[in-house]
Amino acid sequence: MKLAFVLVVAVGLMSLATAQEKPEAQSKGGSKAKSMSRQIAAATDKAATIREALSAGRPEMAKTATVKDWDGNVLKQGDGPYTCFPTPPTMKKTGGKAPMCLDKTWQDWATAWQNKKDFKADHVAVGYMLEGDTGASNTDPYAQSPTSDNHWVVSGPHTMVLVPDASQLDAISDDPNNGGPFVMWKGTPYAHMMVPVGKKASGGMGQHAAH
Numbered sequence: 001m002k003l004a005f006v007l008v009v010a011v012g013l014m015s016l017a018t019a020q021e022k023p024e025a026q027s028k029g030g031s032k033a034k035s036m037s038r039q040i041a042a043a044t045d046k047a048a049t050i051r052e053a054l055s056a057g058r059p060e061m062a063k064t065a066t067v068k069d070w071d072g073n074v075l076k077q078g079d080g081p082y083t084c085f086p087t088p089p090t091m092k093k094t095g096g097k098a099p100m101c102l103d104k105t106w107q108d109w110a111t112a113w114q115n116k117k118d119f120k121a122d123h124v125a126v127g128y129m130l131e132g133d134t135g136a137s138n139t140d141p142y143a144q145s146p147t148s149d150n151h152w153v154v155s156g157p158h159t160m161v162l163v164p165d166a167s168q169l170d171a172i173s174d175d176p177n178n179g180g181p182f183v184m185w186k187g188t189p190y191a192h193m194m195v196p197v198g199k200k201a202s203g204g205m206g207q208h209a210a211h
């Protein structure tokens with residue numbers, strides 16, 4: 001009888017131990033699966049961000065361009081003169097789109113713009129936004145949405161040109177509907193020329209009242 005009792009107790013303890021191990025194993029398996037899912041999602045997001053950034057440049061540029069996010073993290077290392085960026089986070093939060101490919105001078109411009117610092121180009125520089133954008137004020141470089149008087153401009157595919165002497169832009173119109181290049185943010189340290197290279201954005205180039 002004692003032996004039978006001992007065996008029953010032993011079997012019971014083994015069953016209990018097995019029952020406890022299964023949830024633990026399941027828990028470990030579930031955590032691993034969740035971790036893998038997060039890794040896959042992160043890789044997918046990174047790939048999508050890189051694609052969006054590179055869409056702003058010419059195909060041959062994309063082959064050699066570096067891709068960075070707006071915090072300066074390198075998402076794709078390249079050996080060409082251009083670095084491509086996805087839509088700025090502040091714009092993306094409101095559903096905007098504005099990927100761009102910039103050379104060193106344009107990157108210095110972007111840093112100055114982000115930090116609201118003065119900027120002056122030391123030579124002519126060209127930036128690319130071949131996916132266009134979903135809009136920006138042509139009078140306020142930091143506006144997040146259109147108002148009745150901030151001259152909101154929605155641009156199709158275009159390049160952007162910086163010049164070392166801002167007075168060279170004085171003779172160029174700031175009207176986006178003039179049928180050719182126009183000046184963006186005239187009278188600010190971030191003034192540059194916009195050169196349309198494709199169809200206008202859906203709905204035209206936006207309202208632009210006379211100054």
